[in-house]
Amino acid sequence: MEGDCYLVKVDLVHVLKQTNYQRDRLDFYIRIVDDPQRNLRLDKQLCRFCFYGGNQTVAKNYYEDCQFCNQRFCNNLQLICKSCAKEKRLCVRCCCDIELKDRRKL
Numbered sequence: 001m002e003g004d005c006y007l008v009k010v011d012l013v014h015v016l017k018q019t020n021y022q023r024d025r026l027d028f029y030i031r032i033v034d035d036p037q038r039n040l041r042l043d044k045q046l047c048r049f050c051f052y053g054g055n056q057t058v059a060k061n062y063y064e065d066c067q068f069c070n071q072r073f074c075n076n077l078q079l080i081c082k083s084c085a086k087e088k089r090l091c092v093r094c095c096c097d098i099e100l101k102d103r104r105k106l
């Protein structure tokens with residue numbers, strides 16, 4: 001056998017496990033599209049991916065101060081402070097546009 005090739009045994013256990021896994025993924029994407037907790041999400045100033053989970057590209061702000069106003073904050077899972085994020089309509093965590101819309105300026 002070469003590399004990390006391995007044989008997947010396709011039995012009922014495999015099919016059930018895989019079905020569950022893909023169903024969970026589907027549920028996740030449905031939440032991303034439907035945005036059922038929109039108000040809570042906007043209250044936390046998070047984009048859909050950062051709020052519902054699944055954002056693999058979360059950057060940490062190790063300095064814990066806002067890059068726009070230099071205010072310190074205690075949550076190192078965000079890049080900028082909440083008030084700057086609100087003002088600029090950005091996700092506090094990954095700093096995409098909070099509504100995932102195109103824009104011409106910051």
Ligand SMILES: [Zn+2]
Pocket residue numbers: 066067068069070071080081082083084085
């Ligand atoms: Zn700020």
Ligand SMILES: [Zn+2]
Pocket residue numbers: 046047048049050051055091092093094095096
């Ligand atoms: Zn985000």
